[in-house]
Amino acid sequence: MSTEVTEVVKPVGLPRxxxxxxxxxxxxxxxxxxLSDYRGRWLILFSHPADFTPVCTTEFIAFAEIYPELQKRGVDLLGLSIDSVYSHIAWVRNIKEKTGVEIPFPIIADLNKEVATLYGMIMPGESKTETSRCVFVIDPDGILRAMIYYPLTTGRNMHEILRLVDALQTTDKYKVATPANWKPGDKVIVPAPRTLEEAEERVKAGYECTDWYLCKKEL
Amino acid sequence: MACISADGTLTASARKILEALSESATPEEIVHVTGLPLFRVRSGLREMAQAGLVEEKEGRYSLTESGKQKL
Structure with a gap:
């Protein structure tokens, strides 16, 4: 019988x-x-690798810049990294001092990695001590609606985050889907028929159809 | 603590929340009066309830005697 001690690696799942x-x-x-304090509002929970690092600083400034647009859409922002609250405070003050940009949203000090583990924000292949650049879009009912994961080296695209929020809210409001590269004002996709009868009715319904399964309409 | 400082004094946002409770109110009504974000009002009410400054009944918050004395 082997006496070798093997390390037990606790599997960490991603939220679904x-x-x-x-x-x-x-x-x-x-x-x-x-998290339940945000019930009734949309929330973007996002993580960054560490305070006082260059890519994260550009991202925080960019998140602050889109904050008014997010607020217009009923969306709050909540940041997170595995740093202390004192580090967060010092960094936020430093960003304001050096760039004039005020960070208007809270940042979780996840020193015990509790939230990072719950949301699968740590990618050990990248770093065991830092969270990757994750974005979780949570709806007013507390349901996780979208996730984006970026590596440590790549700053996120704020236009895409706004576009994603617009697409989700449009889907909810009009019960439609959105095509590739959709942006507000573009045509949307009518959900595909699920029966033969619906398919035959669909092509006669007056939508702009490439075929029975791909129909678009204006909102 | 976000509402009650280490020396026991109220922060500005905590005072705003308490001042909005001249009558009992829901967190959403407090948001309307104070302009504070909803998450901030909910977390602040929770902290001040733990400190005995406000009490909740059927989703509405009101000041306790300790809460009134703080103002």
Whole structure:
């Protein structure tokens, strides 16, 4: 019998789309916050690798720049990294001092990696001590609706985050889907028919159809 | 703590929340009066309830005697 001790690696799952986003209570730069405090509002929970690092600083400035647009859409922002709340406070103050940009949203100080683990934000192949650049879009009912994962080296695209929010909200409001590269004002996709009868009715319905399964309409 | 400082004094946002409770109110009504974000009002009410400054009944918050004395 082998006496070799093997390390037990606890599997860490990723949260799943269209299921309730994992709840948490966390220390932030705006006090102790629970995920449920955002119920009734859209929320973008996002992680960054570390405070006082160059790509993250450009991202925080960019998140602050789109914050008013997100607020118009009923969306709040909540950042996270495995840093202390004192580090977050110092970094936010430094960004304001050096660039004039005020960071208006709270940042979770996830020193014990509790939230990062719940949401699968740590990619050990990249770093065991830093969170990757993750984005989780959570709807007003607390359901996880979208996830984006970027590596440590690549700053996120704020236009895409706004576009994603617009697409999700348009889908909810009009019960439609959105095609590749869709942006507000473009035609949307009528959900594909699921029966032969629906398919035959669809092509006569007056939509702009390439075929029975791909029909678009103006909103 | 976001509402009650280490020396026991109220932060500006905590004072705003308490001042909005001249009558009992829901978190959403407090948001309307104070202009504070909903998450901030909910987390603040939770903290001040734990400190005995406000109490909740059927989703509405009101000041306790300690809460009134803080103002």
């Amino acid at each position: 789309l269209n299921e309730p986003a994992p709840d948490f209570e966390a220390v932030t730069t705006h006090g102790v916050i629970r």
